[in-house]
Amino acid sequence: MIMMRLADIIMAFPTLVLALAIIGFMGASLEASILGVAAAWWPSNARLVRTLVMSASQREFVHAARLTGASRTRVVLRHILPQVLPPLAVIISLETASVLLALSSLSFLGIGAQPPTPEWGAMLNEARPFVTQAPHMLLVPGLAVTLAVLAFNLVGEGLRMWLDKREPYQW
Numbered sequence: 001m002i003m004m005r006l007a008d009i010i011m012a013f014p015t016l017v018l019a020l021a022i023i024g025f026m027g028a029s030l031e032a033s034i035l036g037v038a039a040a041w042w043p044s045n046a047r048l049v050r051t052l053v054m055s056a057s058q059r060e061f062v063h064a065a066r067l068t069g070a071s072r073t074r075v076v077l078r079h080i081l082p083q084v085l086p087p088l089a090v091i092i093s094l095e096t097a098s099v100l101l102a103l104s105s106l107s108f109l110g111i112g113a114q115p116p117t118p119e120w121g122a123m124l125n126e127a128r129p130f131v132t133q134a135p136h137m138l139l140v141p142g143l144a145v146t147l148a149v150l151a152f153n154l155v156g157e158g159l160r161m162w163l164d165k166r167e168p169y170q171w
Contacts, residue, residue: 004050007043015040016102023111030113033106037099048091049084056083086163093156097149104145120145 010018022036056062062079070078106112107121115122120141127137 003046007046010039010043011047013040019102019106020111023106028111028114030107030117030119033103033112037102037106041095041099041102045091045095049088052084052087053080056080059083082163086160089159089163090156093152093159097152100145100148100152 013021018040019033019036022039023032026032026035057080059079062075065075065079103112104119104121104124107119108125109121110125113119113122115126123141124138124145127134127141130137
């Protein structure tokens with residue numbers, strides 16, 4: 001309950017504003033931006049995991065497993081985790097893509113990774129003045145960000161399909 005109240009307090013602040021406050025306190029760097037984004041993003045994921053686990057633990061087959069004397073570890077690994085993993089895999093992959101975009105945006109604005117640290121957002125910012133003379137300088141890091149976000153989304157969907165062994169409801 002303490003963790004959920006802490007998550008509620010953190011979620012009261014806008015995500016990027018909280019990340020910017022942490023980065024401002026620590027100074028502009030890749031480590032500060034990672035810490036700021038992680039501190040701002042974890043509460044929603046923690047609440048989601050808690051909701052999924054609480055929902056799965058109330059299912060009838062979980063109660064039946066407990067009544068047969070199954071240990072807590074067995075109930076979690078055999079009954080709750082298979083119910084939680086498919087939606088969690090999709091959410092984590094989408095959140096990873098969102099975090100990647102946030103980190104790139106912060107670096108593009110100059111408050112994330114600082115040169116000479118290679119980061120796609122910083123590369124886009126450095127290439128901005130040369131957009132008319134050398135558009136490929138913008139194209140390569142922009143395409144890399146786009147492909148990375150697409151890859152995370154596709155991996156999440158593939159994981160969902162692989163982990164979700166349940167048959168769809170048929171009429």
